[in-house]
Every structure is written in structure tokens, then in C-alpha cells.
Amino acid sequence: MDELALIRAAQNGDLDAFNTLVLTYQDIVFNTAVRILGEDDPAADATQEAFLSAFRSLNMFRGGSFKAWLLRTVTNACYDELRRQKRRPTTRLEPDAGDGEEMDSPRWLVDPSMSPEQKVEAEELQHAIQHCLNTLPTEFRTVVVLADIQGLDYIEVAAATRVALGTIKSRLARARLRLRECMQGFGELLPSAFRLQKERSL
Amino acid sequence: MNYREVERLSAYLDGQLGSSDLARLESQLQSDASLRAVLEDLRAARELLRKLPTRKAPSNFSLTRKMVGAKPPMPRAYPVYRLAAAFATILLLFTFAVNGIAPRLTSFASAAAPAYGYGGGGGGPESNPAATEAPVAVPPSELLPMPTAPVPAQDGARILETPSLKSSAPETLGARQVEARNKEPVPFGWQVGLGLIAIISGVIAWMINRSTVARWRKQSK
Numbered sequence: 001m002d003e004l005a006l007i008r009a010a011q012n013g014d015l016d017a018f019n020t021l022v023l024t025y026q027d028i029v030f031n032t033a034v035r036i037l038g039e040d041d042p043a044a045d046a047t048q049e050a051f052l053s054a055f056r057s058l059n060m061f062r063g064g065s066f067k068a069w070l071l072r073t074v075t076n077a078c079y080d081e082l083r084r085q086k087r088r089p090t091t092r093l094e095p096d097a098g099d100g101e102e103m104d105s106p107r108w109l110v111d112p113s114m115s116p117e118q119k120v121e122a123e124e125l126q127h128a129i130q131h132c133l134n135t136l137p138t139e140f141r142t143v144v145v146l147a148d149i150q151g152l153d154y155i156e157v158a159a160a161t162r163v164a165l166g167t168i169k170s171r172l173a174r175a176r177l178r179l180r181e182c183m184q185g186f187g188e189l190l191p192s193a194f195r196l197q198k199e200r201s202l
Numbered sequence: 203m204n205y206r207e208v209e210r211l212s213a214y215l216d217g218q219l220g221s222s223d224l225a226r227l228e229s230q231l232q233s234d235a236s237l238r239a240v241l242e243d244l245r246a247a248r249e250l251l252r253k254l255p256t257r258k259a260p261s262n263f264s265l266t267r268k269m270v271g272a273k274p275p276m277p278r279a280y281p282v283y284r285l286a287a288a289f290a291t292i293l294l295l296f297t298f299a300v301n302g303i304a305p306r307l308t309s310f311a312s313a314a315a316p317a318y319g320y321g322g323g324g325g326g327p328e329s330n331p332a333a334t335e336a337p338v339a340v341p342p343s344e345l346l347p348m349p350t351a352p353v354p355a356q357d358g359a360r361i362l363e364t365p366s367l368k369s370s371a372p373e374t375l376g377a378r379q380v381e382a383r384n385k386e387p388v389p390f391g392w393q394v395g396l397g398l399i400a401i402i403s404g405v406i407a408w409m410i411n412r413s414t415v416a417r418w419r420k421q422s423k
Contacts, residue, residue, distance in 0.1 A: 013275055013418045019264040030259040044260055051263050058275050122255075129250055147216075148251035154218055173212030173244070174205065180247040 003066060011058050018055050021066070026051075028067065028150065029074045035145040036078040038134040046081045050074035068152055072160035075142055082138060132182035136175055143168055144175035211241045215248060276414055283407035290400035297388040297396065304387045 003024075009017035029050055034043035050073045061069050114122060133141055139161070146157045147168075157172075158165045213219050214227055231237055 011275060013414070015265060015267065015270060022264050023262070026259040026263045027256055030263070031257045034257050035254075040260060047259065047263055051265060052269060055265055055270060056275060059278050125250075126254060129254055144251065148248050149254060151252075154216070169213050169218070170205065170209050172216075173209040176212055176244045176247040177208055177240075179250070180243040183247065183250060 007058070007061065007066060010055065011061075015055075018058070022051050025067065025070055029070055032071055032074050032145060032150055033078055035130070035133060035149055036075070036138070036142055037081060038130060042081050042085070043078075046074060046077040049080070050077040053077065065156060067150075068156040068160060071146060071150060071152065071156075075146070075160050078142070079138075128183065128186040129179075132179050132186075135182055136178060139163070140171050140175040140178070143171040144179065147172055148176070207237070208240060208244070211237070212244050215241065215244055277410060280407060280410045280414070283403040283410065287400050287404035287407055290396050290403065294393060294396040294400060297393050301386040301388055 003021070006017045006021050010021065026047065030043060030047045033046040033050070034040060037043045037046060050070070053076070054070055054073045057073075133145070136144065142161055143157055143163075146152045146160055147154070152160065154165055154168050154172075157163075158168050161168070163171075210219065210223060210227055214224065219227060231241065
């Protein structure tokens with residue numbers, strides 16, 4: 001069954017059809033949540049919440065990119081999660097402390113052909129990028145995650161975040177600049193990954 | 203280097219610049235090395251993010267019947283009918299409130315202008331003393347066109363007269379109520395219409411809900 005047929009079936013209450021869509025998109029949705037929230041457990045919660053709310057409001061989907069629509073739902077779920085964290089600041093301390101360990105988990109290894117050194121470097125680089133993402137204000141982080149990590153175009157990002165197109169442009173520019181500045185601070189820590197970047201930028 | 207330039211460079215990177223902006227920026231880029239450096243910085247940041255591997259979902263996020271609950275997705279018409287029912291109900295309650303308050307306001311106004319109260323009395327000025335002295339003797343037909351505002355009588359006698367009227371001619375009072383109703387700001391017909399809309403759309407919403415849930419249960423078996 002193609003995607004549109006699955007969506008139509010799910011709109012009529014076919015949960016199995018919807019779960020087929022879940023399996024297709026769960027990596028993308030979770031990846032978005034983890035990049036926005038920076039932590040695994042809240043990201044998993046937000047992902048589950050996003051799929052549940054997507055199923056319930058599936059009749060609001062009026063065509064277009066289903067991926068962009070789902071990412072809008074998960075963005076909302078992430079904002080809800082961040083609001084919850086703000087209301088209960090004490091719960092935030094623990095996942096923050098566990099941040100590093102989660103990053104080092106074997107799930108990070110996407111390319112099994114890498115040497116152990118390369119793996120360590122790749123993990124450290126990813127850790128550094130996530131660290132820099134976490135330093136951005138939420139609105140900037142969301143825009144850069146949707147545009148540069150998930151590859152949405154400006155219009156889709158604007159729709160997903162309900163923010164004007166001009167604001168998206170300026171947030172994306174600032175976020176990229178700040179990320180670059182932050183990553184330069186990791187130059188010493190991750191020599192090989194940054195040698196390449198430096199050669200290009202000078 | 204200001205943020206507007208950074209913004210333009212970032213948009214340029216994504217191919218989002220208009221043709222005039224594009225030509226200007228490209229010529230600037232050729233002459234300005236610092237501009238090129240910033241562009242490369244932005245490109246490097248974007249590349250880092252693009253190359254970031256996708257984190258795999260740690261578990262399966264499929265929904266279960268239990269998570270979804272007994273609430274299947276409702277057809278688009280459902281909220282429309284539900285809203286219509288709620289709206290009509292609120293409007294109906296509002297008309298009751300308006301009709302309840304309006305007579306009091308009217309009587310208040312007629313107290314200031316007594317001619318209104320007596321004018322419709324039918325009997326004319328000379329028939330009034332007769333009514334005051336011998337209320338029981340007043341024929342019902344003469345009371346029929348009695349105006350809606352009997353309360354704001356000027357003298358105590360008129361107030362006293364009212365209870366005896368009630369006891370002597372109950373059928374006249376019924377007629378009066380009908381008349382009073384006709385003078386209410388929201389006509390009775392409107393209220394009936396609103397009530398019908400509320401009931402019909404409520405029933406339709408309920409039927410949509412029921413049939414959707416039934417179909418949903420059948421599918422899930």
C-alpha cells in the first residue's frame with residue numbers, strides 16, 4: 001500500500017495502517033526529538049506523544065508532505081516537553097548528567113566499517129555537535145534541526161514552527177553562525193574532524 | 203559584518219535569494235574575502251549537521267488499542283455538528299436570559315411614562331376608577347388588551363387590585379401571558395428554532411460518534 005492509501009485508511013480508524021506509517025517514520029521523528037531535546041528519554045516520550053496526537057488529529061492532515069506534518073507534530077510535543085521540564089526543574093538535572101553516557105551508546109555507530117579510532121572520533125564529534133545544539137535557544141535549535149538535519153525547506157519549517165518565513169531565515173542564519181562558533185571551541189578536542197573544516201574555511 | 207548580511211549569506215547557501223539579491227551578493231563575494239569566510243563558516247556548520255547520523259528509534263513506537271483508547275478518529279463533520287449544538291444551546295439560554303430581563307426594563311421605562319401603561323387599557327380614563335373600585339365587576343373582555351406592565355401602577359389601589367384579578371379571571375391571565383410573550387424581544391419562534399437546531403445537530407453528532415465507534419470496534423476485532 002502506498003503512503004496516501006495508508007493515511008486514508010488510518011484516517012478511517014485503521015490502526016494497523018497507521019502503525020505501518022509509524023514504523024516508516026519513527027527514526028526520523030525520534031531523531032528530530034532527540035536533537036531538539038538533547039536527551040533520549042524525554043525524546044522518546046515526545047515521540048510517542050507525537051504519534052498519538054498525530055493519530056488523533058489525522059483528519060486535520062490535508063495532503064502535502066506527511067513527513068513535514070509529522071515533524072510539526074513532534075515539534076509541538078517537544079515544546080510541551082520543554083514546558084513540562086520548566087515547570088518541574090528538578091527532574092531536569094538527572095537526564096542532563098546522563099547526557100554523555102547516552103551519546104556513547106552503541107546506537108551511535110551507524111557505520112560498522114569504521115576503525116575503533118574513527119568510531120571514537122565520530123562519537124565525539126556527534127557529542128560535540130549535540131552539545132553545541134543544546135547551547136542554542138530552543139527556537140533557534142528547532143529551526144536548525146528541521147532545516148539542516150531533517151532537510152525541510154523554509155516554507156515547511158515555517159509551517160512546522162508557526163513562525164514567519166523571514167524569522168525562519170534569520171534564526172537559521174544565527175543558529176548556523178553560533179553553531180560554527182561553538183564547534184570551533186572543539187577544534188582541539190577533535191583535530192581530524194576540524195582540520196578538514198578549517199582548511200575549507202580559510 | 204552585520205546580521206542582515208549573515209542572513210543573506212545563509213539564504214544564499216540554501217538557494218533562497220531573489221535574483222537581484224543574488225547578483226549583488228555574488229559580486230560582493232568575489233571582492234570580499236571576509237564575506238567568503240563567513241559563507242564557508244555557515245556552509246561548514248550546515249555540513250556538520252547534515253552529516254550527523256540519524257539516531258535510530260530506541261524502541262518501537264507503534265500505537266496499541268489501549269494507548270489510543272476507545273476514541274477512534276472522528277469524521278470531519280463531527281466537530282461541526284457538535285459545535286453547532288453547543289452554539290445553539292448557548293444562544294437559546296441567552297434568549298431566555300434576554301426575555302427574562304427585558305420585561306423588567308420595559309416596566310421600569312413605563313413607570314417613567316405612565317401613558318404607555320394606561321394607553322392600552324382599552325377602557326379609557328373614565329373606566330379606570332370603576333376598575334379600581336369594583337375589580338370583580340370588570341368584564342374579562344375589557345381586561346384582554348391590558349398592557350404588559352401592570353405592576354408599575356401609580357397608586358396603592360392598583361397594586362391591591364392585582365391579586366383579586368388573578369383569582370377572579372385566571373383565563374384572562376393566560377391571555378395576558380401570551381400577549382406578554384409576543385412583546386418579548388426574542389420571539390418564541392426563534393427559541394423553538396434554536397432548540398430544534400441544538401437537538402438535531404446534537405443527535406447527528408451523537409449518531410456519527412456512535413457509528414464511528416461501532417465501526418472502529420468491529421475493525422479492531
